[in-house]
Amino acid sequence: MTVGHSLSIEDRVRAIVTAHDGERGRLLPILHGIQAEFGYVDEAVVPVLAQELNISRADVHGVITFYHDFRKAPAGRTEVRVCRGEACQAVGAENLMAHAQRRLGVSTGETTPGGDVTLEQVFCLGNCALGPSVQVNGRLYGRVGTERLDTLMAEADAR
Numbered sequence: 001m002t003v004g005h006s007l008s009i010e011d012r013v014r015a016i017v018t019a020h021d022g023e024r025g026r027l028l029p030i031l032h033g034i035q036a037e038f039g040y041v042d043e044a045v046v047p048v049l050a051q052e053l054n055i056s057r058a059d060v061h062g063v064i065t066f067y068h069d070f071r072k073a074p075a076g077r078t079e080v081r082v083c084r085g086e087a088c089q090a091v092g093a094e095n096l097m098a099h100a101q102r103r104l105g106v107s108t109g110e111t112t113p114g115g116d117v118t119l120e121q122v123f124c125l126g127n128c129a130l131g132p133s134v135q136v137n138g139r140l141y142g143r144v145g146t147e148r149l150d151t152l153m154a155e156a157d158a159r
């Protein structure tokens with residue numbers, strides 16, 4: 001469903017809620033819909049969802065923070081997702097993530113000042129045999145070490 005951008009944020013959120021009318025467990029698909037519509041889940045949607053779904057703001061918050069899928073601020077121009085799934089952990093994913101955090105000066109889920117890079121974690125990219133796996137702007141890379149990660153980030157930044 002396409003929602004016209006001349007509508008207010010609240011109206012756009014309500015339209016997404018309406019699109020999932022009658023579904024069981026609809027908060028998650030609604031939140032995915034909001035992220036698809038706005039690029040992230042803004043704090044301002046919490047009271048609207050609480051009211052529309054007749055649940056507490058704390059419940060909405062709980063779901064947003066529990067699932068790592070939801071971004072709380074607009075993403076940077078480059079999105080780096082480091083896999084922390086079991087198979088990747090066994091071949092150095094934690095080291096890779098720590099390196100990315102140091103290098104970018106951000107924690108997981110944050111964006112560098114200026115909006116250049118957002119660092120995200122995922123828990124499997126379906127590339128387990130070739131870990132550590134990393135996705136940069138939607139492209140998957142395997143056997144990524146710290147140097148390769150630096151190169152990938154620099155290349156993405158140069159585009």
Ligand code: FES
Nearest residue numbers: 083085088125127
């Ligand atoms: S655990 Fe990293 S790709 Fe599957």
